[in-house]
Ligand code: HEC
């Protein structure tokens with residue numbers, strides 16, 4: 001009986017911890033390619049936390065952004081949503097399509113900083 005009570009007290013707490021913003025993504029190894037109907041390449045290598053640490057990116061909204069009236073909001077981020085939630089596979093004319101959204105975000109920064117991979121096979125690594 002006591003065990004059950006403790007479980008019911010603990011369960012929401014555990015869920016809360018898992019949903020906490022900033023909960024680390026150390027397990028992520030590749031970017032999920034579920035949003036693409038046809039997969040032409042192996043999923044791109046991306047060890048979330050390790051990457052962001054090495055790249056010295058502190059602001060989550062560097063990638064998980066929120067826009068309002070065409071302007072990026074400074075203090076808000078969207079890590080509770082996947083890129084595909086907002087970027088459809090085909091561009092809607094206003095937002096970039098999903099593939100372009102990823103490539104512009106990832107390669108764009110690598111090119112700008114002259115650090116990080118820009119060749120197809122360096123991200124889409126065949127295992
Ligand atoms: C809550 C919805 C939303 C989410 C989630 C989202 N985006 Fe966006 N994104 C937008 C909107 C809206 C715009 C563009 C608006 C404009 O130009 O008016 C945009 C613009 C962009 C752009 C072009 C501008 C820029 O920042 O270079 C890129 C690249 C991009 N998104 C990549 C991504 C990636 C990668 C992810 C996931 C990590 C992501 N987006 C998640 C809504 C979203």
Ligand code: HEC
Pocket residue numbers: 021022023025028031032048052057058059060061062063064079080081082083084
């Ligand atoms: C360099 C880009 C980048 C930065 C910076 C970044 N993320 Fe992410 N994050 C991603 C991408 C890409 C995904 C996968 C999104 C998708 O599949 O649509 C992701 C996924 C996530 C997820 C969902 C994990 C899952 O398994 O689905 C969480 C939570 C998250 N990020 C939190 C954060 C937090 C908190 C920060 C800031 C401390 C942060 N991210 C900074 C790119 C980034």
Ligand code: HEC
Pocket residue numbers: 031044045046047050051054055056057062063102105106107109110113115116117122123
């Ligand atoms: C805001 C800048 C920025 C964004 C956005 C970004 N990167 Fe990087 N990335 C870097 C930097 C800087 C490095 C080099 C880090 C170092 O010195 O090792 C890097 C390195 C890498 C590496 C080399 C291995 C590693 O982890 O160090 C891979 C793979 C990589 N990035 C994939 C991605 C993918 C995939 C995305 C998009 C989901 C992405 N990056 C988005 C800045 C960025």
Ligand code: HEC
Pocket residue numbers: 030031032033036038039040041042043044045099102103106107110117118119120121122123124
């Ligand atoms: C900086 C890393 C990076 C580089 C460089 C890169 N991509 Fe991607 N690409 C991604 C990410 C992240 C995605 C989103 C989902 C995934 O595949 O993991 C993606 C998605 C794709 C997709 C859609 C999904 C699929 O498998 O069909 C294609 C096609 C693609 N890339 C082709 C290319 C080609 C061709 C090149 C070289 C010209 C290239 N990419 C270079 C990171 C990269």
